[in-house]
């Protein structure tokens with residue numbers, strides 16, 4: 001054959017660049033389901049199901065459109081890894097060229113390169129339309145800055161695309177509507193919120209679910225609530241539903257979290273975009289259009305576009321600039337193991353219990369829960385960043401390394417020493433009380449830093465400030481926060497340190513309740 005067109009699980013764009021010059025007489029598409037992709041991290045059942053179901057739907061659509069396709073179904077072949085499966089195909093078919101998009105992980109890209117080299121077959125990597133900007137444009141942009149910051153990138157991206165721009169100026173006269181956004185919910189919580197459009201499993205998804213339940217029975221998470229979009233048509237319907245029902249209120253409650261509220265006003269479009277079912281450009285243009293048509297306020301449209309055109313493109317560019325070095329970094333020298341309750345939700349800390357249980361149910365938590373609940377606790381506890389990375393990669397349906405890794409090792413765990421985030425995102429239980437509604441029903445009290453009722457977030461927060469005082473006290477962006485240490489007496493500081501050790505010890509022993517007690 002002429003071209004072997006390798007289509008990976010996050011390359012499911014029906015108009016992908018790998019199909020533009022496809023000749024069914026000489027070329028063949030190739031897709032493979034391999035166990036290693038689900039076991040290299042201990043993946044949530046919903047994450048595996050989503051990938052495999054979306055792949056099988058894509059395969060069916062390719063066949064219907066007349067593209068010849070070799071599809072290796074899980075359990076029907078002997079290969080453990082993509083490398084083994086691909087190598088065997090290359091050896092048998094000897095294609096003149098391999099064509100693919102850029103894989104979503106550095107390691108998989110190395111695998112493709114090595115496979116092609118071993119068989120002496122040229123490999124051509126084509127541009128993704130999962131992103132508005134190419135890696136090379138991002139790298140070119142990055143050259144002009146000593147320190148990369150989201151805000152600079154975001155403004156550049158707005159100017160380059162013209163999205164929410166008028167005569168080279170931001171629509172509404174401001175780049176940023178944070179003041180209107182990020183409100184705390186009232187004491188009664190966020191009130192009634194329209195339920196997002198749900199996509200009950202069809203025959204293909206049900207078949208995958210049965211297979212996952214049998215083959216990956218011990219993997220975390222449940223499939224009972226699986227309702228993710230698995231085709232481009234469903235993803236488009238999810239986008240329209242979000243714009244019609246929830247976008248207008250997205251901004252104000254963007255940073256809030258509340259017990260039993262899974263989605264709030266979030267779009268839950270990340271997985272569809274990351275798999276290639278929905279183009280990021282389609283999403284941001286549709287949202288801008290809704291603003292221009294007077295359907296949603298500028299604060300919500302801008303707040304949302306900042307996430308996709310800003311953050312999503314930014315972390316993608318950063319990932320490819322910084323890999324593979326990023327993976328190994330641990331500047332805060334954090335070496336605690338990840339507590340067991342991250343896999344079960346069995347703890348008496350109400351915010352962690354609720355967030356993790358919902359995560360296990362849906363494979364989803366929204367941004368602030370990832371950053372300021374599960375991520376924050378791991379950072380304050382001092383969990384080894386690579387263990388945190390593996391958990392986040394395993395547990396969320398939208399997890400692909402190019403986006404998960406920068407968010408975890410860079411933004412959340414500060415493992416890179418501030419290369420990505422200008423300061424560590426650390427806060428005490430007081431912050432959780434302000435932005436969320438869990439503290440009322442919790443076994444711990446956010447204002448207390450010592451004693452049996454002390455909130456472990458608060459204890460560990462003050463402990464973190466002490467442990468990393470040298471690094472952050474003189475830092476212009478963190479000095480103010482670290483100055484708060486001066487308010488505490490030496491005795492208080494010593495008590496906090498001791499109590500933090502008790503919490504760490506209890507967690508290491510597998511206890512996840514009554515964490516302040518010496519057992």
Ligand code: FAD
Nearest residue numbers: 266267268269270307311312366367370371398399404407
């Ligand atoms: P919305 O709140 O509706 O936001 C809209 C879109 O903006 C998202 O769909 C996403 O595409 C984009 N976006 C928002 N924030 C970010 C961000 N920080 N980085 C990149 N894109 C962003 N996102 C993933 O797609 N996969 C991950 O594995 C992932 N892991 C994360 C781990 C941590 C520790 C943190 C703090 C964030 C992570 N994020 C990840 C980013 C963000 O939390 C999710 O994109 C978002 O919660 C997905 O839900 P949503 O589609 O309802 O998002």
